[in-house]
Amino acid sequence: MYRKFVDQFIEAIDAxxxxxxxxxxxxxxxHGTDYxxxxxxxxxxxxxxxxxxxxxxxxxxxxxQPKALIADTVPVRHMEGLMHGFLVLRTLEGKTIADGQMTxxxxxxxxxxxxxxxxxxxxxxxxxxxxxxxxxxxxLSDHLIQRGPSFKQPVDTLIDASTGEVKVRYTExxxxxxxxxxxxxxxxxxxNGLLFTLMKDVKPSVPRTTVSMVATTPKPRxxxxxxxxxxxxxxxxxxxxxxxxxxxxxxxxxxxxxxxxRLMGKQPPDTHVWVLGGEAPAFVKSEGPLYAGxxxxxxxLACRTLLETRxxxxxxxxxxxxxxxxxxxxxxxxxxxxxxxxxxxxxxxxRRTRLARGS
Numbered sequence: 413m414y415r416k417f418v419d420q421f422i423e424a425i426d427a428x429x430x431x432x433x434x435x436x437x438x439x440x441x442x443h444g445t446d447y448x449x450x451x452x453x454x455x456x457x458x459x460x461x462x463x464x465x466x467x468x469x470x471x472x473x474x475x476x477q478p479k480a481l482i483a484d485t486v487p488v489r490h491m492e493g494l495m496h497g498f499l500v501l502r503t504l505e506g507k508t509i510a511d512g513q514m515t516x517x518x519x520x521x522x523x524x525x526x527x528x529x530x531x532x533x534x535x536x537x538x539x540x541x542x543x544x545x546x547x548x549x550x551x552l553s554d555h556l557i558q559r560g561p562s563f564k565q566p567v568d569t570l571i572d573a574s575t576g577e578v579k580v581r582y583t584e585x586x587x588x589x590x591x592x593x594x595x596x597x598x599x600x601x602x603x604n605g606l607l608f609t610l611m612k613d614v615k616p617s618v619p620r621t622t623v624s625m626v627a628t629t630p631k632p633r634x635x636x637x638x639x640x641x642x643x644x645x646x647x648x649x650x651x652x653x654x655x656x657x658x659x660x661x662x663x664x665x666x667x668x669x670x671x672x673x674r675l676m677g678k679q680p681p682d683t684h685v686w687v688l689g690g691e692a693p694a695f696v697k698s699e700g701p702l703y704a705g706x707x708x709x710x711x712x713l714a715c716r717t718l719l720e721t722r723x724x725x726x727x728x729x730x731x732x733x734x735x736x737x738x739x740x741x742x743x744x745x746x747x748x749x750x751x752x753x754x755x756x757x758x759x760x761x762x763r764r765t766r767l768a769r770g771s
Contacts, residue, residue: 484621485548485601489613490693492545493518498714501529503707504699509562510537511714521546525605529702535560537702541605549613554604558703567703569628573598578632594632599624603637607661611685612693616641616657622664629704636664645686647696656686656696681708 499512512529521544529537536559542552551573559566568581580592603610603623614621621639626632642658663680683700687693697712 484623485550486610486613486621486623487548488545489615491518492516492523492609499529500712500714501531501702502710502712504710508532509709510535512537512711522552525609527605531560531562533561535562537563539605543606543609548600549603549606549610550600551602551604551606556605563703564705565630567628567630569632571598571602571604571626573602578626578628580628580630580632582630590630592628592631596626596632596634598626598634602626602634607637608685608695608698611639611659611687612695614639614641614659616689625663627663627704636666638662638664644689647686654688656688659685659687661685661700680704 493516495514495516497514499514500508501510501512502508510529510531512527514525514527516523516525518524523543523545525541525543527537527539527541531537536557538557540555542554544550544552551571553573554569554571556567556569565585566583570579571577576595576598578594578596581589582592583589601623603625610623619641623637623639625635625637627635638661640660640662642660644655645658646653646655648654661683663682665679681701683698685698685700686696688696695713697710699708699710701707702709
């Protein structure tokens with residue numbers, strides 16, 4: 413990643429120096445100056461300026477090498493337990509692009525959380541996070557799978573926080589599969605797959621909470637997440653009115669990569685998260701990229717549909733028997749139809765009578 417940013421920065425320097433050189437050549441030719449004699453002098457000046465700019469870049473990179481930034485392990489204020497929630501993923505314009513669900517199972521102080529999004533275009537996002545909650549939240553492992561046209565490339569990332577092993581399996585643009593395995597010194601506050609859980613336990617009175625995260629691009633590197641409270645905002649659910657705390661999560665890249673990211677406009681966008689406070693805090697919604705370099709999407713709680721769908725009304729058809737009147741009553745019996753048994757019996761008797769008379 414350092415090399416990529418350095419190459420881009422040097423290319424920008426070369427473009428600027430080339431523009432300056434063209435302007436100087438045009439000025440010399442307009443004034444009838446001997447370009448052959450002064451052109452060499454200009455090239456030497458450009459070469460010296462380029463070397464000085466690159467030297468300044470390397471000096472800045474040396475001063476901004478990754479340092480041990482202060483991070484916070486979030487204390488457990490609310491124990492996590494059994495949970496099954498339904499989510500929806502939308503664009504900022506409100507278009508639904510994926511349906512999701514989150515399940516959580518707690519056994520002792522060990523919690524397993526599954527987050528799944530199924531996209532309309534067939535893409536899949538699955539993350540399984542295992543963490544402990546002994547006084548503070550501590551990541552044990554995180555397994556993330558993302559594939560399909562909604563993502564830039566298929567990625568399968570596995571983080572073992574106890575050993576620091578990070579394995580990233582991804583597919584290049586040409587379809588070739590590659591694997592990157594690296595061991596990192598992971599701090600105890602690494603928060604992959606834990607962000608929504610931690611947000612419920614962050615104290616809004618603390619002006620800044622910092623945690624760590626392993627970013628894969630696809631090479632794994634450690635970055636910091638700064639969680640900043642922005643104040644409460646009202647929202648309603650039916651006839652109930654609530655207030656949610658609005659947090660802004662900023663990605664902080666240390667070292668030369670962070671310096672160059674800000675310089676080249678490559679700084680990752682912020683993520684906004686709204687959390688319902690009180691004795692039973694709950695996630696409300698978030699707006700931010702789902703993966704590195706991705707678009708800004710909104711995650712919200714899904715609306716119920718099961719109870720709003722009514723079963724079709726069934727109609728019962730009752731067949732009433734035909735009325736039967738007593739013989740000799742005011743209403744005479746209707747004559748039998750030609751297909752009835754009574755009509756058939758009367759016809760057979762008449763035929764026998766005619767045969768007897770003819771004999």
